[in-house]
Amino acid sequence: MFITIDEKDRRPIYLQVVDEIKTLIARGELKEGTPLPPVRQVAANLGVNLNTIATAYRELQEEGLISIKHGTGAIVTSSRANNFSSEEDLRRPLRAALTQLVLVGLSSKEILDLVAEELKQLVKGGK
Amino acid sequence: MFITIDEKDRRPIYLQVVDEIKTLIARGELKEGTPLPPVRQVAANLGVNLNTIATAYRELQEEGLISIKHGTGAIVTSSRANNFSSEEDLRRPLRAALTQLVLVGLSSKEILDLVAEELKQLVKGGK
Amino acid sequence: MFITIDEKDRRPIYLQVVDEIKTLIARGELKEGTPLPPVRQVAANLGVNLNTIATAYRELQEEGLISIKHGTGAIVTSSRANNFSSEEDLRRPLRAALTQLVLVGLSSKEILDLVAEELKQLVKGGK
Amino acid sequence: MFITIDEKDRRPIYLQVVDEIKTLIARGELKEGTPLPPVRQVAANLGVNLNTIATAYRELQEEGLISIKHGTGAIVTSSRANNFSSEEDLRRPLRAALTQLVLVGLSSKEILDLVAEELKQLVKGGK
DNA sequence: GTGGTCTAGACCACG
DNA sequence: GTGGTCTAGACCACC
Numbered sequence: 077m078f079i080t081i082d083e084k085d086r087r088p089i090y091l092q093v094v095d096e097i098k099t100l101i102a103r104g105e106l107k108e109g110t111p112l113p114p115v116r117q118v119a120a121n122l123g124v125n126l127n128t129i130a131t132a133y134r135e136l137q138e139e140g141l142i143s144i145k146h147g148t149g150a151i152v153t154s155s156r157a158n159n160f161s162s163e164e165d166l167r168r169p170l171r172a173a174l175t176q177l178v179l180v181g182l183s184s185k186e187i188l189d190l191v192a193e194e195l196k197q198l199v200k201g202g203k
Numbered sequence: 204m205f206i207t208i209d210e211k212d213r214r215p216i217y218l219q220v221v222d223e224i225k226t227l228i229a230r231g232e233l234k235e236g237t238p239l240p241p242v243r244q245v246a247a248n249l250g251v252n253l254n255t256i257a258t259a260y261r262e263l264q265e266e267g268l269i270s271i272k273h274g275t276g277a278i279v280t281s282s283r284a285n286n287f288s289s290e291e292d293l294r295r296p297l298r299a300a301l302t303q304l305v306l307v308g309l310s311s312k313e314i315l316d317l318v319a320e321e322l323k324q325l326v327k328g329g330k
Numbered sequence: 331m332f333i334t335i336d337e338k339d340r341r342p343i344y345l346q347v348v349d350e351i352k353t354l355i356a357r358g359e360l361k362e363g364t365p366l367p368p369v370r371q372v373a374a375n376l377g378v379n380l381n382t383i384a385t386a387y388r389e390l391q392e393e394g395l396i397s398i399k400h401g402t403g404a405i406v407t408s409s410r411a412n413n414f415s416s417e418e419d420l421r422r423p424l425r426a427a428l429t430q431l432v433l434v435g436l437s438s439k440e441i442l443d444l445v446a447e448e449l450k451q452l453v454k455g456g457k
Numbered sequence: 458m459f460i461t462i463d464e465k466d467r468r469p470i471y472l473q474v475v476d477e478i479k480t481l482i483a484r485g486e487l488k489e490g491t492p493l494p495p496v497r498q499v500a501a502n503l504g505v506n507l508n509t510i511a512t513a514y515r516e517l518q519e520e521g522l523i524s525i526k527h528g529t530g531a532i533v534t535s536s537r538a539n540n541f542s543s544e545e546d547l548r549r550p551l552r553a554a555l556t557q558l559v560l561v562g563l564s565s566k567e568i569l570d571l572v573a574e575e576l577k578q579l580v581k582g583g584k
Numbered sequence: 585g586t587g588g589t590c591t592a593g594a595c596c597a598c599g
Numbered sequence: 600g601t602g603g604t605c606t607a608g609a610c611c612a613c614c
Contacts, residue, residue, distance in 0.1 A: 114600080130602075148599065166300075166307065179283060184326050195301055198305050200610080215614090217613075334481070336549070339546075352553075356559040381599050410561075411557070418563065420558060423554040425579075426476045433482065434537075451560050469605085514587090527612070527614075
């Protein structure tokens with residue numbers, strides 16, 4: 077399982093980890109039932125503290141994507157997020173991302189291509 | 204100029220403000236040369252601390268979108284962001300937003316429609 | 331002997347087992363002298379690790395409710411717990427349970443009814 | 458605001474703090490809108506680490522009882538828990554607490570008196 | 585002056 | 600061998 081963290085990214089490391097794992101789940105690279113690697117192992121690989129990864133796992137558990145069992149480890153339990161979010165909550169981050177692409181000078185077509193490309197990687201499996 | 208902040212949004216208020224203003228600029232609702240309302244006024248309208256808005260304006264200035272002049276206020280100077288960001292920096296938030304949409308159960312088509320809709324609102328003015 | 335464990339319950343499995351068995355003893359469904367089923371059997375039934383049940387039995391033994399004999403298994407020895415607990419130790423979990431009921435919006439009457447109902451099931455046999 | 462922690466209690470400190478604050482909210486000693494004392498102050502008072510209290514506050518926020526604002530502090534936002542719990546989830550801890558009281562030898566009447574007493578303190582205000 | 589995040593490391597609880 | 604909790608302390612982000 078490949079996760080990378082970005083020093084330059086201003087968001088906290090644990091949230092970066094959360095997003096990377098979410099993407100892996102969305103892509104189907106982590107299917108339901110799959111065990112996640114131990115907290116300590118991920119922490120060692122990324123060179124960060126154990127607690128940082130533990131926080132990420134806890135967050136994923138709260139969103140209902142994984143289940144953590146004491147003494148046993150964590151497994152993916154769902155590829156569906158508990159959606160307590162309103163449509164606006166989903167639109168906001170999308171709009172912000174698109175806005176930045178526009179401001180950087182990309183044309184509508186370039187943006188749509190970019191979106192299509194990313195989306196294709198996310199739903200490789202089908203749907 | 205209409206800005207709203209979302210109590211439930213976990214991101215800092217100043218970043219929410221930054222994003223909303225960026226969207227207004229991208230949409231052409233704030234054109235080059237337009238003055239931004241005074242920090243005090245925005246802060247009062249939103250019921251937040253003055254420093255919060257000042258931080259947002261500073262951030263926008265650093266990205267080259269506005270110019271802050273002591274005594275005269277801030278004006279929009281460009282509809283192009285200084286792009287110091289790598290391609291990956293632009294992709295990451297997009298991927299995160301798309302990932303969440305996938306996890307919430309939307310189909311590729313639904314997501315593309317959503318993107319197209321948001322994008323249309325962003326480039327209404329031109330391009 | 332019917333025991334169930336609740337995946338969603340955040341408390342450790344062994345404690346859930348301890349509490350379920352205590353309830354059976356309090357209700358008189360497990361009387362003094364009754365043998366408890368072998369650790370292996372309970373573990374198999376619940377699909378949990380053998381050590382988990384062993385830990386539960388050990389806990390019950392420490393409270394003086396059962397006696398574990400190597401080779402012969404465990405038997406219920408008392409329907410009275412060794413009360414090493416202060417009054418406050420007994421009140422705390424009660425208060426926590428009642429607090430949650432209040433916060434969830436139940437009225438005093440509803441709560442008292444609930445208590446009476448549970449209590450009736452616990453002392454069916456006598457007292 | 459008086460909180461105490463119990464060395465002998467086997468539950469983690471942060472959960473003890475959570476329960477104590479919940480009780481204060483249920484009792485109406487902490488009303489909606491009331492600010493909670495700063496994390497560092499509570500930590501100092503109890504002689505525990507700052508992170509321990511921060512964890513407790515985060516838990517209360519997740520249950521919807523308080524709202525934490527960066528740079529501002531935490532305030533009580535509701536005296537109603539977000540009740541995602543099934544009835545069984547509410548009964549379990551109550552049953553466990555009552556079971557222990559029975560096993561310790563209290564009569565039904567004594568238990569009901571104890572419940573009534575605790576409950577009275579919880580709903581002093583009325584209902 | 586708030587809370588948030590992270591570290592290094594210890595020790596415990598669980599299965 | 601898992602994850603959980605806690606500490607002491609540093610540094611950052613936010614308002």
